[in-house]
Amino acid sequence: MNLRTVFYSALMLSAAAAGAAAADVGDATLAAAADAAMPQVIAWRRDFHQNPELSNREVRTSKIVAEELRKMGLEVRTGIAHTGVVGILKGGKPGPTVALRADMDALPVTEQVDLPFKSTAAAEYRGEKVGVMHACGHDGHTAILLGAAKVLAGIRAQLPGTVMFVFQPAEEGAPDGERGGASLMLDEGLFATTKPDAMFGLHLWAGLNTGVIGYREGSFMAASDRFKLVIKGRQTHGSRPWGGVDPIVTAAQIVMSLQTIVSRQVDITRYPAVVSVGAIKGGIRNNIIPDSVEMVGTFRTFDPSVRAQVIESIKRISSDVAASQGATTEFELGGDPNPVVVNDAALTARAVASLQRVSGPDNVKVIPFVTGSEDYAYYGKTVPSFFYFVGVTPAGQDALAAPSNHSPLFFVDEGSLPVALKTLVGAAVDYLRQGVKPN
Numbered sequence: 001m002n003l004r005t006v007f008y009s010a011l012m013l014s015a016a017a018a019g020a021a022a023a024d025v026g027d028a029t030l031a032a033a034a035d036a037a038m039p040q041v042i043a044w045r046r047d048f049h050q051n052p053e054l055s056n057r058e059v060r061t062s063k064i065v066a067e068e069l070r071k072m073g074l075e076v077r078t079g080i081a082h083t084g085v086v087g088i089l090k091g092g093k094p095g096p097t098v099a100l101r102a103d104m105d106a107l108p109v110t111e112q113v114d115l116p117f118k119s120t121a122a123a124e125y126r127g128e129k130v131g132v133m134h135a136c137g138h139d140g141h142t143a144i145l146l147g148a149a150k151v152l153a154g155i156r157a158q159l160p161g162t163v164m165f166v167f168q169p170a171e172e173g174a175p176d177g178e179r180g181g182a183s184l185m186l187d188e189g190l191f192a193t194t195k196p197d198a199m200f201g202l203h204l205w206a207g208l209n210t211g212v213i214g215y216r217e218g219s220f221m222a223a224s225d226r227f228k229l230v231i232k233g234r235q236t237h238g239s240r241p242w243g244g245v246d247p248i249v250t251a252a253q254i255v256m257s258l259q260t261i262v263s264r265q266v267d268i269t270r271y272p273a274v275v276s277v278g279a280i281k282g283g284i285r286n287n288i289i290p291d292s293v294e295m296v297g298t299f300r301t302f303d304p305s306v307r308a309q310v311i312e313s314i315k316r317i318s319s320d321v322a323a324s325q326g327a328t329t330e331f332e333l334g335g336d337p338n339p340v341v342v343n344d345a346a347l348t349a350r351a352v353a354s355l356q357r358v359s360g361p362d363n364v365k366v367i368p369f370v371t372g373s374e375d376y377a378y379y380g381k382t383v384p385s386f387f388y389f390v391g392v393t394p395a396g397q398d399a400l401a402a403p404s405n406h407s408p409l410f411f412v413d414e415g416s417l418p419v420a421l422k423t424l425v426g427a428a429v430d431y432l433r434q435g436v437k438p439n
Helices: 003-023 027-050 059-071 138-153 181-187 247-258 260-265 304-324 345-359 416-434
Strands: 075-080 084-090 093-103 122-125 128-131 160-168 198-209 213-215 218-221 223-232 274-281 292-301 328-338 341-343 364-366 385-393
Touching: 027 059, 027 138, 027 345, 027 416, 059 075, 059 084, 059 138, 059 160, 084 138, 093 138, 093 416, 138 160, 138 198, 138 416, 160 181, 160 416, 181 328, 198 213, 198 416, 213 345, 223 247, 223 304, 247 260, 247 274, 247 292, 247 304, 260 274, 260 304, 292 304, 304 328, 341 345, 341 385, 345 364, 345 385, 345 416, 385 416
Parallel strands: 093 160, 093 198, 198 385, 213 364
Antiparallel strands: 075 084, 084 160, 122 128, 213 385, 218 341, 223 292, 223 328, 274 292
16 A cells, blocks of 8 residues: 555545544533523523413414524424424434424413412413413423524534424313314324424423433323213202202212222223312302203323223213202213323333433333323324423422422422433434434
8 A cells, every 4th residue: 555545545534533523413512502501491481481371372482482493593383283383403414303392381270389480370261260370391391392492403514314393282282162282283284294203202290309200111191081071950949959950969979979980990900090070160159059060070091991981981970870869961072182192112212221321320210100191192193202201399309299280389490401401302312313213
């Protein structure tokens, strides 16, 4: 080999090494970028927390999200499922497409946490004036995903593939008479032009301490259904109940009888189930027994046959109890039911390896079935997906005793936000680096 050949060989090897370095971004670089983005992530989160909006009404939130994504140079689509926003980041190298999702809506809950950025917002919900609060952490989810977009936009030249940032409205359920959320985003063409090869999502969770990540392969979170029961009696004066049929007493008997579905009728050694009544309305005056009572509730299941059994049991029990009192019932399922959140086995293995590397293996734990539900499940029915929890209860406190998600006392330790951001970015970048692998 002559000197010229040696020189050109060395030059080509040097160029190849430089190209490889440019094509990859190390964990330290990603972590530093995430740390640099944290002040902005916290500011976004506090702003969203102080200005919460109910499902399908996330007008201000989605406007801010779209503006921030455009500042980062992303391709932005708005107006999907009413207020949904999607940002598309095309990397500088060819590769797969990965989607990341956050939900934006708040809940009809009056905040009781004393914070400098406490929510004092109010709105109308089911005909009543209510307080509005980010009592489930969606303010954090939105800020975290904006942070992920900021981090990844800063290294787009090195990214091998495309990242979709999905900001979804109405995860908590659309108002009565409306549609919304994940199912509507999909129906309105979320993946029509860009379909991801995989999707990741996370949830801030009071039941785990800050720094702890929880997940489960396969069935993870329950399917959920909403139901409404109208108990019809016959109005009479409160002083002579025998002159009518009391739907309030009947409703009370139905509520208690429904609890036997889980305690006595469902085989909970196979899958857990829950039946809960969340609201009862009937009557207007102390001495008038009304004509009717309305109750609304939810049930949670992990198996289609158990779901069918629960539906049949609610119908049968409510009808039979009402008949015993001379009343009648009308049963109705409401809204789009959420399917079971299922974590794809192959994607889970890949994602968990990323989470463990970023957070440390001792902080990543398999947790039991979660009877909470998430319409993120709809994405998992379309593409391989992985969903996980990030703890938000401060270390040293009993997370199982902490006020839960949906409580007016729900509290997010902001020390959880860097964990969430770094794991989400790490999982996405690792997937792009490794490319698509068959299941």
